[in-house]
Amino acid sequence: MKHIIKAALLIGVLTLSACTNADRFGDGNTVDLNANGGFPGGSDVNQSSLDPSQNPASPQFFSQTIGDRVLFAVDTSTLTAQGRATLDGQAGWLATNSDYLAVIEGHADEQGTREYNLALGARRANAVREYLISKGLPSSRIRTVSYGKERPLAVCSAETCYSQNRRAVTIISIGQNS
Amino acid sequence: MMTKFMTFLAAIMIAFANVGPAQAQEPLRLTLRDGVIEALPFALPAFQAEVAGSEQMAADISRVIAEDLNGTGLFRQIPSSAFISSPAGFGSPIAFADWRAVNAQALVVGAVAVNGGQVTVKFRLYDVFSGAEMGEGLQFAGTTDGWRRMAHKVADVVYSRITGESGYFDSRVVYIAESGPKDDRAKRVAIMDYDGANVQYLTDSSTIVLAPRFSPNGDRILYTSYESGFPRINILDVATVARQQLGTAEGEMAFSPRFSRDGRQVIYSLANGGNTDIYRTDLATGQNTRLTNTPAIETAPSFSPDGNQIVFESDRSGSQQLYIMPANGGEPQRISFGNGRYGTPVWSPRGDLIAFTKQQSGRFHIGVMRTDGTEERLLTSSFLDEGPTWAPNGRVIMFGRETQGADGTTSLYSVDITGRNLRRVTTPQGGSDPSWGPLQR
Numbered sequence: 159m160k161h162i163i164k165a166a167l168l169i170g171v172l173t174l175s176a177c178t179n180a181d182r183f184g185d186g187n188t189v190d191l192n193a194n195g196g197f198p199g200g201s202d203v204n205q206s207s208l209d210p211s212q213n214p215a216s217p218q219f220f221s222q223t224i225g226d227r228v229l230f231a232v233d234t235s236t237l238t239a240q241g242r243a244t245l246d247g248q249a250g251w252l253a254t255n256s257d258y259l260a261v262i263e264g265h266a267d268e269q270g271t272r273e274y275n276l277a278l279g280a281r282r283a284n285a286v287r288e289y290l291i292s293k294g295l296p297s298s299r300i301r302t303v304s305y306g307k308e309r310p311l312a313v314c315s316a317e318t319c320y321s322q323n324r325r326a327v328t329i330i331s332i333g334q335n336s
Numbered sequence: 337m338m339t340k341f342m343t344f345l346a347a348i349m350i351a352f353a354n355v356g357p358a359q360a361q362e363p364l365r366l367t368l369r370d371g372v373i374e375a376l377p378f379a380l381p382a383f384q385a386e387v388a389g390s391e392q393m394a395a396d397i398s399r400v401i402a403e404d405l406n407g408t409g410l411f412r413q414i415p416s417s418a419f420i421s422s423p424a425g426f427g428s429p430i431a432f433a434d435w436r437a438v439n440a441q442a443l444v445v446g447a448v449a450v451n452g453g454q455v456t457v458k459f460r461l462y463d464v465f466s467g468a469e470m471g472e473g474l475q476f477a478g479t480t481d482g483w484r485r486m487a488h489k490v491a492d493v494v495y496s497r498i499t500g501e502s503g504y505f506d507s508r509v510v511y512i513a514e515s516g517p518k519d520d521r522a523k524r525v526a527i528m529d530y531d532g533a534n535v536q537y538l539t540d541s542s543t544i545v546l547a548p549r550f551s552p553n554g555d556r557i558l559y560t561s562y563e564s565g566f567p568r569i570n571i572l573d574v575a576t577v578a579r580q581q582l583g584t585a586e587g588e589m590a591f592s593p594r595f596s597r598d599g600r601q602v603i604y605s606l607a608n609g610g611n612t613d614i615y616r617t618d619l620a621t622g623q624n625t626r627l628t629n630t631p632a633i634e635t636a637p638s639f640s641p642d643g644n645q646i647v648f649e650s651d652r653s654g655s656q657q658l659y660i661m662p663a664n665g666g667e668p669q670r671i672s673f674g675n676g677r678y679g680t681p682v683w684s685p686r687g688d689l690i691a692f693t694k695q696q697s698g699r700f701h702i703g704v705m706r707t708d709g710t711e712e713r714l715l716t717s718s719f720l721d722e723g724p725t726w727a728p729n730g731r732v733i734m735f736g737r738e739t740q741g742a743d744g745t746t747s748l749y750s751v752d753i754t755g756r757n758l759r760r761v762t763t764p765q766g767g768s769d770p771s772w773g774p775l776q777r
Binding site: 314 | 517519520521544546547565566567587591592605607609610633636649679680698719720723738740741742743744769
């Protein structure tokens with residue numbers, strides 16, 4: 159019975175945080191003990207997987223808690239103060255988790271010709287790469303790729319979308335350090 | 337005579353010296369140059385089926401010839417309901433008075449014969465007012481599956497004999513077929529007839545492909561592919577669909593390729609360390625030459641027809657502008673000075689004009705200017721027009737247009753270099769990045 163109460167307390171905490179981060183908790187992992195007969199007259203006890211983004215060594219922590227992307231002003235590749243703060247976090251994480259390699263994807267909004275946007279995306283990706291290298295990461299762990307305007311994140315033709323699309327996203331994967 | 341047509345063309349005038357019988361010895365001629373616009377009326381009675389069972393083919397070929405000519409905006413087909421008489425048969429005497437009465441200025445008569453898998457098309461072109469044949473009657477023969485090409489060839493001859501310039505109907509266009517939502521667009525390299533017929537796909541949609549470019553003789557296609565995870569340039573053989581990658585070092589991104597006029601070299605952009613410059617690769621030796629060397633973005637190179645110069649875009653001045661440099665690199669001359677940003681320059685096959693994309697005040701335009709930057713003229717305006725390509729005769733420009741908004745779609749359009757006759761080119765899916773190939777032999 160002691161175990162069940164403990165579990166119930168834990169679930170209570172998780173449920174609370176689930177309210178504020180609804181999309182971070184998958185319903186698919188929930189086990190409803192009442193479905194197996196449950197506890198007559200007792201309280202409900204559910205089991206859930208721990209959120210990987212709470213694990214500092216996880217890629218989810220990198221992408222969600224630290225932040226995997228920085229945004230840019232129109233037709234620029236200059237890092238903003240907010241962008242540099244995000245990249246400081248990325249640099250620290252990559253320094254700790256040295257098994258990971260990074261590919262920086264540079265993107266542009268649709269206001270521009272295809273070729274120019276490819277070149278602009280290359281500039282943005284490189285600005286991130288240079289910053290991470292300046293924070294002590296070996297250049298061999300960081301590659302860049304530009305998608306220009308080919309892969310917008312938001313599809314409307316307005317600044318609310320354009321501002322999300324002018325981005326550089328750090329994609330991490332476990333790999334051999336070359 | 338040709339030099340007259342090579343002069344700068346701002347609009348089109350239809351000049352007829354032979355408006356009456358008194359001047360009947362003057363040849364029928366549609367002169368393409370500055371001036372008034374009036375389409376030349378022509379009659380094209382349905383081609384005669386010379387062999388039983390050829391009726392449908394004769395009707396189809398007649399229809400495509402008329403569509404080619406009407407599609408230029410320079411010619412206007414007189415409806416058959418207005419005809420007073422029809423030719424009794426191919427080779428029968430022409431009742432010119434009947435054609436003058438319906439104001440036809442040119443008359444095309446022809447016949448089609450289908451024998452097994454073979455089709456033969458023959459035709460004659462007449463100047464109605466002088467009552468004389470223009471040029472000799474011609475015959476094209478081939479397999480039935482190539483019937484559209486035969487129709488295009490007839491139309492090319494008619495166009496050429498009346499305007500004095502080569503046609504562009506028997507040509508193909510390579511482009512990017514687009515489908516799916518804006519944030520996950522599937523793209524394939526596709527090839528089609530100039531009018532959007534006979535679309536064939538040359539790549540699948542497993543990776544992003546961009547901006548295919550025909551070789552000058554149409555045997556190969558350059559395009560940018562992400563199949564390696566990074567943008568790389570592929571060379572695709574049109575006949576075999578075999579492809580090979582242009583050598584690119586690790587960490588570099590290659591895009592915006594274009595062939596030299598002899599098809600032996602490729603000029604393109606290489607992004608390295610965030611900086612994009614223009615390079616040239618000799619396909620036989622694999623030797624690479626760097627042609628620009630600045631911290632600015634240099635991209636979208638295009639050779640002049642004589643191969644001596646390259647026009648490209650650069651933001652070295654602070655914004656995208658057009659520059660011309662010697663083919664081996666060297667100090668470029670800026671040629672665009674108007675308001676707005678200029679990109680994707682393409683040298684015309686005649687050598688006199690440069691087509692470009694212009695971005696100004698939130699709108700995109702396709703425009704042309706002389707090679708010294710003068711006489712800039714915007715031909716189109718929309719939310720997003722880009723990527724012009726020239727018809728083989730330098731008269732028409734095709735480009736891609738994307739509509740605004742979350743459900744924006746892409747399609748191909750063509751426009752006359754006078755800015756007239758804007759037309760959508762119908763393709764089975766969306767389309768972008770067209771590259772117009774040569775007139776076929």
